[in-house]
Amino acid sequence: MSGSNKRMLELFYDVVSPYSWLGFEVMCRYSSAWNMNVRLRPSFLAGIMKESGNQPPHQVSKKVIYMLNDLHRLAKYFQVPIKEPKNLFEAVIKKGSLPAMRFVTAVDMEQPDFVELVSREFWMRIWSTDEDITLPDSILSVAQKAGLPSTEAQRLLGLTKAAEGKDRLKRTTEEALKYGSFGLPNIVAHVDGKPHMFFGSDRFMLLADLLGEKWMGPVLPGQKSLL
Numbered sequence: 518m519s520g521s522n523k524r525m526l527e528l529f530y531d532v533v534s535p536y537s538w539l540g541f542e543v544m545c546r547y548s549s550a551w552n553m554n555v556r557l558r559p560s561f562l563a564g565i566m567k568e569s570g571n572q573p574p575h576q577v578s579k580k581v582i583y584m585l586n587d588l589h590r591l592a593k594y595f596q597v598p599i600k601e602p603k604n605l606f607e608a609v610i611k612k613g614s615l616p617a618m619r620f621v622t623a624v625d626m627e628q629p630d631f632v633e634l635v636s637r638e639f640w641m642r643i644w645s646t647d648e649d650i651t652l653p654d655s656i657l658s659v660a661q662k663a664g665l666p667s668t669e670a671q672r673l674l675g676l677t678k679a680a681e682g683k684d685r686l687k688r689t690t691e692e693a694l695k696y697g698s699f700g701l702p703n704i705v706a707h708v709d710g711k712p713h714m715f716f717g718s719d720r721f722m723l724l725a726d727l728l729g730e731k732w733m734g735p736v737l738p739g740q741k742s743l744l
């Protein structure tokens with residue numbers, strides 16, 4: 518997704534977040550229709566929650582029950598194959614997304630054209646097929662599915678352990694916090710020299726209004742769904 522005289526929007530996301538997946542797919546689907554240059558900003562949700570003083574939703578059981586119900590409806594409506602992992606707590610909270618997001622960050626640094634595909638493959642594993650996203654083999658499998666040559670994938674995996682790769686994820690997360698983030702996804706639209714931050718994948722009608730565009734629902738006519 519690039520282009521010189523397009524509007525600049527940033528999408529801050531983490532693959533541990535299913536709502537980020539919805540926002541990500543919509544931004545990918547609308548990038549041409551709304552003439553947007555969407556900059557993908559891999560971030561770390563646990564860091565955002567901690568630094569903003571927010572509480573992860575699993576601490577309120579009614580919220581979790583509602584969220585899972587909500588996600589079933591949203592999956593169908595957005596045509597994104599979200600299916601919660603059997604052991605939600607273990608996948609999302611215990612294991613988390615640090616190795617995965619460090620890898621997406623390394624891809625962003627070295628192979629930016631692959632960020633979209635790699636991110637989607639991580640979501641497919643954690644939020645659709647209930648597979649691990651933390652072990653080196655899992656990460657290499659994601660890279661392979663996304664089409665990265667295996668020697669390059671190994672090199673990028675090495676970068677996730679280097680200070681440079683770790684710092685970059687930290688810096689992106691700090692940038693999201695500076696825009697006012699307390700959760701993900703965040704869309705930051707740069708309009709008239711000002712950043713406008715939105716939280717969630719349910720504010721596209723407001724984004725459309727800001728951009729002077731038409732919100733036509735999560736799937737544009739004639740577009741391929743992921744289901």
Ligand SMILES: N[C@@H](CCC(=O)N[C@@H](CS)C(=O)NCC(=O)O)C(=O)O
Pocket residue numbers: 533534535536537571574699700701702716717718719
């Ligand atoms: N209403 C938003 C909810 C997004 C959401 O719940 N995101 C989670 C991560 S998956 C989060 O960061 N929650 C923090 C909060 O709700 O305070 C949407 O539909 O996208």
